[in-house]
Amino acid sequence: MQTLTSAVQGGRLCHAYLIEGEDGTGKTAFARLFAAAVLCTGAGDRPCGECPACYKTQRLVHPDLHIYEDDSKNKVDTVRRIKESVYTLPNDGDYKVYLICRAEELTIEAQNALLKILEEPPEDTVFLLTCRSRTALANTVVSRCVPVGLTAVTAEECAAALCEKEDAPPETAEQLAAEFHGNIGLALDALTDASYQEERGRRQAVLDAMLSGSEYNLLKALAAYENKKMKSGLPEQLLDCLTTVMRDMLAVKAGSKCLISAFPEMAAKLAEKYTAAQAVRLIQLFDETRSYLKYNVNLPLMLWNLGGSIKGII
Numbered sequence: 227m228q229t230l231t232s233a234v235q236g237g238r239l240c241h242a243y244l245i246e247g248e249d250g251t252g253k254t255a256f257a258r259l260f261a262a263a264v265l266c267t268g269a270g271d272r273p274c275g276e277c278p279a280c281y282k283t284q285r286l287v288h289p290d291l292h293i294y295e296d297d298s299k300n301k302v303d304t305v306r307r308i309k310e311s312v313y314t315l316p317n318d319g320d321y322k323v324y325l326i327c328r329a330e331e332l333t334i335e336a337q338n339a340l341l342k343i344l345e346e347p348p349e350d351t352v353f354l355l356t357c358r359s360r361t362a363l364a365n366t367v368v369s370r371c372v373p374v375g376l377t378a379v380t381a382e383e384c385a386a387a388l389c390e391k392e393d394a395p396p397e398t399a400e401q402l403a404a405e406f407h408g409n410i411g412l413a414l415d416a417l418t419d420a421s422y423q424e425e426r427g428r429r430q431a432v433l434d435a436m437l438s439g440s441e442y443n444l445l446k447a448l449a450a451y452e453n454k455k456m457k458s459g460l461p462e463q464l465l466d467c468l469t470t471v472m473r474d475m476l477a478v479k480a481g482s483k484c485l486i487s488a489f490p491e492m493a494a495k496l497a498e499k500y501t502a503a504q505a506v507r508l509i510q511l512f513d514e515t516r517s518y519l520k521y522n523v524n525l526p527l528m529l530w531n532l533g534g535s536i537k538g539i540i
């Protein structure tokens with residue numbers, strides 16, 4: 227952001243920026259802040275947050291800020307609507323800013339039409355495109371934009387933000403920050419979503435049962451997944467989670483500290499109790515079970531079988 231604001235202040239703005247980052251890294255928030263910096267009429271650091279332009283930008287009512295956030299089915303129309311105003315002069319200030327969210331959802335036709343504008347952009351216009359990955363956009367469009375990559379912050383920074391801004395208990399903040407690898411947006415969603423914590427409890431119960439080796443507890447924990455109508459807690463997602471924990475278990479055994487699952491401490495405990503060969507057999511079992519789920523299997527029976535098969539391995 228520092229480089230960009232100094233570009234704004236020095237009048238060295240480019241015509242198009244591509245703001246790239248995974249969901250939850252704050253692309254739109256960043257783009258709005260950048261737009262405010264471009265449109266700000268205050269003296270000193272921009273955005274000043276106090277001038278009329280900043281006031282209007284924050285409330286998304288600035289007449290020179292054009293935002294296209296609509297969902298994919300309207301994306302065909304986006305560039306046509308941009309064309310209607312892009313060659314007119316700004317209303318208030320020196321610039322017009324066009325913010326196109328999720329640019330990867332533009333159709334090829336729309337991207338080509340946008341390219342024509344980007345090839346000969348009006349002097350007073352700045353385009354801000356956001357996307358998850360530039361690989362989803364036409365190369366010709368990408369090459370016309372200055373790339374701005376947004377990455378997740380460190381897990382510690384993410385945890386601190388959750389504690390400070392959302393009053394999250396430190397333990398929960400650390401757990402979410404680790405699980406979402408510092409992606410604040412996703413961690414925040416999980417923090418405020420009660421069903422997420424419920425699902426975490428169900429997964430913890432399955433892992434606890436695996437660690438204890440109790441077949442009764444295992445069958446009981448898996449039975450929680452019998453209800454197909456649950457929004458979260460799909461058996462497929464459980465299997466994905468268990469596979470990642472097994473992957474971490476193997477990583478621990480290999481002496482790696484790079485753990486990617488949501489239950490690193492369980493992976494470490496399982497690694498102490500079981501062998502690498504058992505972890506590999508469990509991964510195979512989860513793969514097989516996942517392939518059965520594609521067919522319309524009897525879910526309670528399948529979960530019962532899964533429990534028995536896990537017990538057979540451990």
Ligand SMILES: [Zn+2]
Binds near residue numbers: 273274279280281
């Ligand atoms: Zn301002």
